[in-house]
Amino acid sequence: MMELVDIFVRSVFIDNMVFAYFLGMCSYLAVSKDVKTAFGLGVAVCFVLTVTIPVNYLIDKYLLSPGALAWAGAWGEGLDLSFLTLIIFIAVIAAIVQLLEMVIEKISMPLYQALGIFLPLIAVNCAILGGSLFMQERHFPTVAHSFVYALGSGAGWLLAIVAFAAIRERLRYSNIPKPLQGNGIAYIITGLMGLGFMCFLGI
């Protein structure tokens, strides 16, 4: 149990997707103009992560990694399908995002309109594929570990984008040098937030 809590805290604060690995920066910078939209996208990313990572974990464990097909009989023992990892992962992610898009359209029209073109783009959000690839690199013992990791990473991403959007809303009233307005200051703020998050390294 302690181990799971440890994974969760680590993935929210220390290995934060945005500040430590710069994953999902494109939509992070583009959809952070106001807190409400940022929250919607954050929840969508969090949800997609918690669904795709465990699914990809199972696929990796029982189909792709070297010797994973041993359960299918003797012929599977020497098989190594790991070269298919990237293609299978991205296909799974694209399918799940398509599904999510249909569900959100049915349930909440305002959210669907607010997210606009960014919803299909979650499929090509590097945070999602990156999450699956980091999951593979960390060799979690059970599917529960990968689920907690996914939840933590998603929560970390949500936290980052909402905090950043809140800062940006305040920024509108401050006096920034002209050439630095817009993207320039956005990068620098993210950098400073990242420095702030580095102090969690000690936990």
Add this chain to the structure above:
Amino acid sequence: MKKYLGPLNKENPVLVQVLGVCSALAVTAQLKPAVVMALSVTVVCALSNLIISLIRNTIPPRVRIIVQLLVVSFFVVMVDMFLQAFVYDVSKMLSVFVGLIITNCIVMGRLEAFALSHKPLPSLVDGLMNGLGYGLVLVVVGTLRELFGRGTLWNIRIMPQAFYEAGYLDNGLMILPPMALILVGSLIWILNRNPKNAK
């Protein structure tokens, strides 16, 4: 001609269009992985632009994202295997970021905005130029970070030993991830100071 040179300066994918930022920041702690990454993205971007442009009239619009992802991931797997075979140490350093070229917004963005509506040859050049524009930022940031963070370039010592004896210290902050963001922010600042580039 001018249209194709845009990505190197005024329409730089990283600095102006804010595309492909993720990998641009993560691999630039040293120069060598930055250069390898820049070349990989250029190759993937140019070739997948070419292929998508060749088959653009046969792709049904509804499934185009999946087709694009498959074409891109094919090239990324090729590049990944190539790197593992010939520059294994760099490939280890880049770890998941080679795989993440698939979701690099520059590649997808160029496929959507250019390759789907243009002939193969212009698409190839467009992909090449956008890859190089991306690479330019990577090399600049990578050079600054390695030079001031470690005093080396391409793992060769540049800062003379005498500096260290005189009390010079490497700036450890440069190697930390957040510094990449601040450097890119400053680059945007410099680029926007030129009134011709300002919006």
